[in-house]
Amino acid sequence: MDYLSYCSKCPASVHCCTHHPEDGFVAVGIKNAERIREETGKEFSEFLDYSKLPDEMIKVCREDFEGSEGKLRASMLVGGRILRLKVKPNYECIFLDSEKKCSIYPIRPNICSIYPYWYKKETGEREGEIKIIRHDEDPECAVSINNHPKINFPEAEKSMLIEVAKKIEEEIEYCKKYLKEFVEKNKLMS
Ligand code: SF4
Ligand code: SF4
Numbered sequence: 001m002d003y004l005s006y007c008s009k010c011p012a013s014v015h016c017c018t019h020h021p022e023d024g025f026v027a028v029g030i031k032n033a034e035r036i037r038e039e040t041g042k043e044f045s046e047f048l049d050y051s052k053l054p055d056e057m058i059k060v061c062r063e064d065f066e067g068s069e070g071k072l073r074a075s076m077l078v079g080g081r082i083l084r085l086k087v088k089p090n091y092e093c094i095f096l097d098s099e100k101k102c103s104i105y106p107i108r109p110n111i112c113s114i115y116p117y118w119y120k121k122e123t124g125e126r127e128g129e130i131k132i133i134r135h136d137e138d139p140e141c142a143v144s145i146n147n148h149p150k151i152n153f154p155e156a157e158k159s160m161l162i163e164v165a166k167k168i169e170e171e172i173e174y175c176k177k178y179l180k181e182f183v184e185k186n187k188l189m190s
Pocket of ligand 1: 006007010011014015017115140
């Protein structure tokens with residue numbers, strides 16, 4: 001059984017597309033956001049949230065994780081804010097449809113494409129090489145490393161996941177340069 005078999009049965013309250021603001025969010029880079037706007041015709045303000053994060057979440061974003069998710073969060077965190085997808089009043093992602101499916105699946109943010117895996121950069125002899133790893137522990141997720149340490153690794157998807165990891169790295173660098181300009185131009189500060 002691979003991870004998708006578990007995900008298809010995941011209850012809405014646990015599903016990784018559902019986040020209480022104090023527990024998590026879906027970070028989105030500028031290029032991902034531009035593509036979503038182009039393809040859906042929605043304005044940035046309809047799907048992007050750039051409000052200040054709860055204090056506890058800001059602390060989490062500053063923590064150092066083994067994987068690069070921490071690096072992504074830390075690099076995008078400016079003044080307690082991170083560009084992320086809006087959630088509905090029930091905390092589901094704004095793009096999760098009534099059947100609990102992603103309504104923008106082909107153009108979903110990179111962070112969604114790589115989940116439930118993540119990556120880290122090798123050190124030493126393999127300095128900088130991207131290694132796909134399991135996501136950090138999540139007590140409720142059926143496929144998280146603590147619940148299913150031996151779940152099948154999708155070898156066939158490995159090169160695709162590495163390409164997504166590279167895109168995340170590019171987004172980090174792009175956001176470092178242009179995020180301030182982007183949020184000002186699109187009046188996303190609230
Ligand atoms: S990755 Fe985990 S939380 Fe997300 S849908 Fe799959 S089983 Fe559910
Ligand atoms: S964009 Fe799609 S995959 Fe990503 S959190 Fe939202 S509904 Fe889930």
